[in-house]
Amino acid sequence: MNSETKPKGSARRQFLADTARMACGVGLLGLGVGLYARNATALPPAALRPPGALPEAEFSAACIRCGMCVRDCPFDMLMLAKPEDPMATGTPYFVARQAPCEMCEHIPCVKACPTSALDHSLTDITKARMGLAVLVDQETCLNYLGLRCDICYRVCPLLDKAITLDPQTNTRTGTHTLFIPVVHSNACTGCGLCEKACPTEIAAIKVFPLYMARGQLSAHYRLGWVEKEKAGGSLVTPDVEHQYHMPEGMKYEYGKGLSVVPPGEAAPGAVPPVPTFKALQGDKL
Amino acid sequence: MSALPHKVGAEAIAEKGWLVAHKWLILRRASQIGILLLFMVGPWFGWWIVKGNLNYSYTLGVLPLTDPYLLAQMLAAGQTPEQLAWVGVAIVVIFYLLVGGRSYCSWVCPVNLVTDLANWLRTRLGLKGGAHLARRTRYWILGMTLVVAAITGTIAWEMLNPVSMLHRGLFFGIGFAWAVILAVFLFDLFVMRQGWCGHLCPVGAFYGLIGKASLLRIKLPQRAACNDCMDCFAVCPEQQVIRPALKGINGAAPIILEAQCTNCGRCIDVCSKDVFRFGIRFGAPVPGVSGTVSPVPK
Numbered sequence A: 001m002n003s004e005t006k007p008k009g010s011a012r013r014q015f016l017a018d019t020a021r022m023a024c025g026v027g028l029l030g031l032g033v034g035l036y037a038r039n040a041t042a043l044p045p046a047a048l049r050p051p052g053a054l055p056e057a058e059f060s061a062a063c064i065r066c067g068m069c070v071r072d073c074p075f076d077m078l079m080l081a082k083p084e085d086p087m088a089t090g091t092p093y094f095v096a097r098q099a100p101c102e103m104c105e106h107i108p109c110v111k112a113c114p115t116s117a118l119d120h121s122l123t124d125i126t127k128a129r130m131g132l133a134v135l136v137d138q139e140t141c142l143n144y145l146g147l148r149c150d151i152c153y154r155v156c157p158l159l160d161k162a163i164t165l166d167p168q169t170n171t172r173t174g175t176h177t178l179f180i181p182v183v184h185s186n187a188c189t190g191c192g193l194c195e196k197a198c199p200t201e202i203a204a205i206k207v208f209p210l211y212m213a214r215g216q217l218s219a220h221y222r223l224g225w226v227e228k229e230k231a232g233g234s235l236v237t238p239d240v241e242h243q244y245h246m247p248e249g250m251k252y253e254y255g256k257g258l259s260v261v262p263p264g265e266a267a268p269g270a271v272p273p274v275p276t277f278k279a280l281q282g283d284k285l
Numbered sequence B: 001m002s003a004l005p006h007k008v009g010a011e012a013i014a015e016k017g018w019l020v021a022h023k024w025l026i027l028r029r030a031s032q033i034g035i036l037l038l039f040m041v042g043p044w045f046g047w048w049i050v051k052g053n054l055n056y057s058y059t060l061g062v063l064p065l066t067d068p069y070l071l072a073q074m075l076a077a078g079q080t081p082e083q084l085a086w087v088g089v090a091i092v093v094i095f096y097l098l099v100g101g102r103s104y105c106s107w108v109c110p111v112n113l114v115t116d117l118a119n120w121l122r123t124r125l126g127l128k129g130g131a132h133l134a135r136r137t138r139y140w141i142l143g144m145t146l147v148v149a150a151i152t153g154t155i156a157w158e159m160l161n162p163v164s165m166l167h168r169g170l171f172f173g174i175g176f177a178w179a180v181i182l183a184v185f186l187f188d189l190f191v192m193r194q195g196w197c198g199h200l201c202p203v204g205a206f207y208g209l210i211g212k213a214s215l216l217r218i219k220l221p222q223r224a225a226c227n228d229c230m231d232c233f234a235v236c237p238e239q240q241v242i243r244p245a246l247k248g249i250n251g252a253a254p255i256i257l258e259a260q261c262t263n264c265g266r267c268i269d270v271c272s273k274d275v276f277r278f279g280i281r282f283g284a285p286v287p288g289v290s291g292t293v294s295p296v297p298k
């Protein structure tokens, strides 16, 4: 460009045009980068973040992709995402079925993190929530089939807290008990040891990121029994004892059925017959 | 310029010998490769001298180093680092204030090996011309990455940044990052001389901004001895920085103060007249040079 030989106004116009071109070009690039980055802020179902990781949206802002957590994990189970992985490039993750988190007592990964990406206030590994185990396949879980596999239950570092075995009648045999593994979100850290250990070809129990694993009640829902406990008593009119309406002079007993009330004995729970609709309305009809 | 085909650096080699005429280039490659090796011996042999990567590293359990550009993006995205990362960023900024911001580019960054190779090949193959982009484009991209980080609330540029992709890839598994690096290589080879590092890379631009005030600079104490062979222009990755200081344009002092100078020292190597040397920004003007500048080449 040879602006010195041109009149001043022309040079100025040229400058403005150049600047506008630059702004548009770089702006478009920025738009592309922004959209691309936004699309990669949800974690794929098989990927879990290290303990203490911030919620995904904040994590991708806080993690500087340094890999210190990867380096300081004594089990070497963390990886940094490659460009082709469907999450923010360079951020740490693990795949439970390949190598789960062994829940180190001193949480070296969190200590190594130079940012707030892994929350340094996490000092008790049992408080970590990397994900949540879900027994996804009741048709292949060996315990559901009536065997005593129990492996997920036994490898769980929070034995009898994160997974309990709930006895149920085996309706197939009619005589045996099924020991159904039930995961409890108030204890499960999402470490993935259960998924790793599940002996079926494809794990029947899987750990998902929390957004995948958890449902949520609508905000207006209240659990009556919880509210009752909080209030120290029923919040609605107390239940009346159940009463039967029997034909006059009859009574009902469990196992025996209806019988005539012997003379002189009051029928149990009997009430005066409910007034009929007609009687209530009277001559208004 | 002479009519005969002129081999860049031949005069310097004849004058000073091959080794001296490649001194800074050799030191620079040693630094680049040495730093890569320091990171490499951990994963290879389990000798953990340095952990992490160029975004943040921790050396021997005492020295944290944080990339200031990445930290800036993180702050723009609304997050704050822990204490060690703050210490790390202070050390890095002070270091580059001393040695020149874009020394990062020529002495540390692994992409420089790739783009230098592309440029070498481009010269060997005699490829000329290509696209035109203003050198200031990189500052626009730098600004854009910070704005995008602020708007999206994520460090968006890390999805594309070839610098961290290559460095991280070498020690943590490269995946398809090689394609990004190949794109940079081909761009520099066929589309534009010094296209990536000289025009687009926001990392280099950011370090350049630090370098605006840095201490270590290229000085031209012997600029009067310049015989206009143009070898320094031919090798300089940021050619525009040489002319003012060499030719004393508008009374410029014999020192390169432009932020884009990468302190690679290649001009020192290829000059048969020993015009250039490393020096510090301050101090008395080099004696005996004023008014003895050779005419500006047409």
Ligand code: SF4
Pocket (backbone or CB within 6 Å): A050, A051, A072, A073, A074, A075, A076, A077, A078, A100, A101, A102, A103, A104, A107, A108, A109, A110, A125
């Ligand atoms: S708690 Fe231990 S095993 Fe789990 S990610 Fe951290 S360092 Fe690795």
Ligand code: SF4
Pocket (backbone or CB within 6 Å): A062, A063, A064, A065, A066, A067, A068, A069, A070, A090, A091, A092, A112, A113, A114, A115, A117, A118
């Ligand atoms: S140590 Fe922290 S900042 Fe570094 S990669 Fe791991 S989570 Fe990200």
Ligand code: SF4
Pocket (backbone or CB within 6 Å): A132, A133, A155, A156, A157, A158, A162, A163, A183, A187, A188, A189, A190, A191, A192, A193, A194, A195, A207
């Ligand atoms: S992921 Fe599985 S093993 Fe780990 S705490 Fe939860 S239930 Fe237990």
Ligand code: SF4
Pocket (backbone or CB within 6 Å): B104, B105, B106, B109, B110, B111, B112, B115, B163, B196, B197, B198, B201, B202, B203, B204, B205
């Ligand atoms: S300009 Fe960018 S890619 Fe080139 S050497 Fe500098 S930091 Fe590396």
